[in-house]
Structures are given as structure tokens and as C-alpha cells.
Amino acid sequence: MSFSSLGLSDPILRALDEKGYSTPFPIQIKAIPAVLSGKDVMAAAQTGTGKTAGFVLPLLQRLASGSKVKANHIRALILAPTRELAVQIADSVASYGKHLSLKSSVVYGGVKINPQMMKLRGGLDVLVATPGRLLDLFSKNAVKFSQVDTLVLDEADRMLDLGFIDDIRKILALLPKKRQNLLFSATFSSDIRKLTDNLLKNPVQIEVNPRNSAAKSVKQWIYEVDKNRKSALLSHLVRNKGWEQVLVFTRTKNGADRLVRKLAGDGISAAAIHGDKSQAKRTRTLADFKTNKIRVLVATDIAARGIDIIELPHVINFDLPKVPEDYVHRIGRTGRAGSEGEGISLVSADEVKLLSGIETLIRQLLVREVETGFVPTHQVPLTRLLKARPKKPKKQKKPKLTQEQKQGGKQKSGSNKPRRGSKSRGAEKSKRNPRVRGKQRRDSGTVSANKRLSRKNKGK
Numbered sequence: 001m002s003f004s005s006l007g008l009s010d011p012i013l014r015a016l017d018e019k020g021y022s023t024p025f026p027i028q029i030k031a032i033p034a035v036l037s038g039k040d041v042m043a044a045a046q047t048g049t050g051k052t053a054g055f056v057l058p059l060l061q062r063l064a065s066g067s068k069v070k071a072n073h074i075r076a077l078i079l080a081p082t083r084e085l086a087v088q089i090a091d092s093v094a095s096y097g098k099h100l101s102l103k104s105s106v107v108y109g110g111v112k113i114n115p116q117m118m119k120l121r122g123g124l125d126v127l128v129a130t131p132g133r134l135l136d137l138f139s140k141n142a143v144k145f146s147q148v149d150t151l152v153l154d155e156a157d158r159m160l161d162l163g164f165i166d167d168i169r170k171i172l173a174l175l176p177k178k179r180q181n182l183l184f185s186a187t188f189s190s191d192i193r194k195l196t197d198n199l200l201k202n203p204v205q206i207e208v209n210p211r212n213s214a215a216k217s218v219k220q221w222i223y224e225v226d227k228n229r230k231s232a233l234l235s236h237l238v239r240n241k242g243w244e245q246v247l248v249f250t251r252t253k254n255g256a257d258r259l260v261r262k263l264a265g266d267g268i269s270a271a272a273i274h275g276d277k278s279q280a281k282r283t284r285t286l287a288d289f290k291t292n293k294i295r296v297l298v299a300t301d302i303a304a305r306g307i308d309i310i311e312l313p314h315v316i317n318f319d320l321p322k323v324p325e326d327y328v329h330r331i332g333r334t335g336r337a338g339s340e341g342e343g344i345s346l347v348s349a350d351e352v353k354l355l356s357g358i359e360t361l362i363r364q365l366l367v368r369e370v371e372t373g374f375v376p377t378h379q380v381p382l383t384r385l386l387k388a389r390p391k392k393p394k395k396q397k398k399p400k401l402t403q404e405q406k407q408g409g410k411q412k413s414g415s416n417k418p419r420r421g422s423k424s425r426g427a428e429k430s431k432r433n434p435r436v437r438g439k440q441r442r443d444s445g446t447v448s449a450n451k452r453l454s455r456k457n458k459g460k
């Protein structure tokens, strides 16, 4: 399969050639013809799958043959949740469209608004924007929407996680009714479904990775470790395993800063990227990381959203994320563009619920390891895959009594109960009695992890 067979024009094919792209990725094979046909598209795709080219290439092609843009107007609007992602998309628009005479730019908050207003004056074919800044520009009459015929919502799930739903609704109400809508999201929660139901008309549905599963080319496992030894373990792993480019996630900004100090104390070059850092600082840090000037980049979920580094080999969850979907996003940073990567989580006993939530979401129990010298005193309880969304138990019909039960009377009919609801009853029992739960878990398919653990402990 080649890009030319997807119906892309010469100027775009030339730009792809110059970028060294020879074969389209699966998301591109599906999305490009769908977008070119003018239909709405709903795609389940994570970062790293090549989704940006999946919508940017056909979008540019459609815009190349359309009408001229008027002053302060825009023809296509791409909404992204973070500045980093917005900048990254805008870079893609510029490089894929370098042989077309289309005008594009990017706007986001946290920087002066005037230069962005100036860029909008002459009108733009493509505007990439974060929602808040776009509304600010609209309120200043700097941008007009009546020429918009394509809307792209990229990383829609993240947009909702970050609380942009009201801004998105406001923006949707300002756009012309007749337009093409493209929605990309790594995960599809019920809130996203609600949004897509209102937004998309008979969309072409595209799914490249099984929904809510982490990218296939990523090896994932956890290290069980005590909470207070996590940073020592991280330094140890970075040094002993010779990791040269590591992206580490922490849950909080303070946690990120603390970890950077600890790593620096251990002689490992590290920097943090999070919401309290200025845009200029974040851009500089990212550049230093990309060029291997710093070995470890510590990021919070929000800041990491737009990070695009091809073939990032190691992603570490220093803390497990509160929202299980964030695990999928984090792991999406490695194994990008088809290359193999490692997604490793440092898990302490108090995080077992978060671990279980993640495993339930990705439908997979994560392999457990214990590093020699870091055997936890508080062992992470064993987990098992739970049903994704526990359903309300149905009211049980009164069982028909067999002849034998009828004869046995009340007592026998009672003894029938455990068989009927054995699963839920077992779970209920385990809540009351942790010892029972422990036993059930040991029986539940993670025995190999346990064996490995005891082997390692012995080996210590």
C-alpha cells in the first residue's frame, strides 16, 4: 500500500517523500479515504499511531481546492487539549503542506495574544487552537467562524478530562451547522460517546488498536516496591539498565520537582515539565530531552500530552495515574510509530486499587517483577481482572424446586444458593473477610507472578 493509492495529490506526496514516509500506517489507510470523501469520522487511535497525518493530509488536500479565505476567517479548525499538542499538529500541517499555498497557524494560552491576533488578520486556511485561547480571540473579534467547513477534535478524551467540555460546547455553537467533523480519541468513555452522538452524523468509525487497550508494541510490566524506595529504584534502573532517554510520569507537579532533585542528587540529568513551568521553559526542556542533553524527563499527565518523540524507548509510571485511561495515554508515549518500547510502572502496596483499575481497563494482568535489593516490605496484594462495569445484580427468580429439594424442605432449598450466585456471593464474602480474598486471589491466575516473586526474594 502506498500513499499515492490513497488518492493524495502530488504536492502532498512530495512532502511525504521528503519526510521519508514510504508506507501509510493503518490509521492513515483507513482515515485518509474517509476524510477525503467528506464524511464525518470517529477514530479510536492513540498518539503514536500516526493519527495526525491521518487527518492532516486529507484535510490539506480538500482545502487546496476550496475557496479563498477572507480576512480574520478560518476554513478548518483543529482543536487540541494542550499547547504542546497544538504546536505539534501545527508543525505537521506546515510540513505536510509545504508544497501547497495554504496559510496555517497555531494559537494557545499562556503567551501574548497580540501576535496571534496579527496572524489571524489575513485569514487562515487551518487554525490549530486550544479551546480557551480560541474563545478569547473570538471575544476580541480576531477570529470569525462563518467560513469553517471542517472541525477536528483531537484527543477528545483528554479535552474532556481537562474540563474543556463547556468551552467546546460554546465553540460548537459558534460554528456553521454544515461542516465535516473529525473526532480522534484514544479512549471512548460514556462522556465521549455523548459528545460524538451530538456532534457526528453517520460517522465512518475507525479503530486501529482495540479500544482502551495499550499499544501492542509496548512491553509492559510493574516493579513492586515500597513507596519510600521508588526514587532510589528509579535511579538504580536508569543507571544499571543503561537507559538513556526516559520519560517518567508523576501524579503531581511537586512530585515531579522532588523527583528531579532526587535524580540530580544521584548524578542523573533530569528536568520536569508541568503546568507551572512557562511555555518557553517547557519548549526548551523538551528540546533538551529530544537531543539527549537530559536523560530523564519527568512530566505530569497534562504536560506530557503533546510530547512527540519517535521511538521513545522507556516510559516509567513513577506513580500510577488516578484515572486508568491516563495509563493508556502514558504508555502511548513509547513504542511509537511501530517501534518497540517498554512501559514500566513502579507500584507500591497502597496503589493496588489503581493497578486493578488499569488492568481491568486494558483487560490484562500486568507481569510483576521485584528488583534485587528493592524487595518491598509491603507486598502489593494480588489482583485479578474485574468485570469492566459491575452490573446491578438481577433480582433472582425463585428457583423451581426439584422433587428432591421439595422433599428436603426449607433447609435443602437454602443450600442451593451458593451455586446460583457463586461469583457475586464470593466477592461479597471477600469484602468482609480479607483473608478469604487473599486466598481467592492466589487462585486467580497470577500464580506465576507470585512464584517469580518468591524466587527473587529467595535469590536475594
Ligand code: AMP
Residues within 6 Å of the ligand: 020, 021, 022, 023, 024, 025, 028, 046, 047, 048, 049, 050, 051, 052, 053, 308, 309, 310, 336, 337
Ligand atoms: P502521531 O500518532 O500522529 O503523533 O504520529 C506518530 C509519529 O509517527 C510521528 O512522529 C510521525 O511523524 C510519524 N509518522 C506518521 N506517519 C508515518 C508514516 N507513514 N511513516 C513513518 N512515520 C510516520
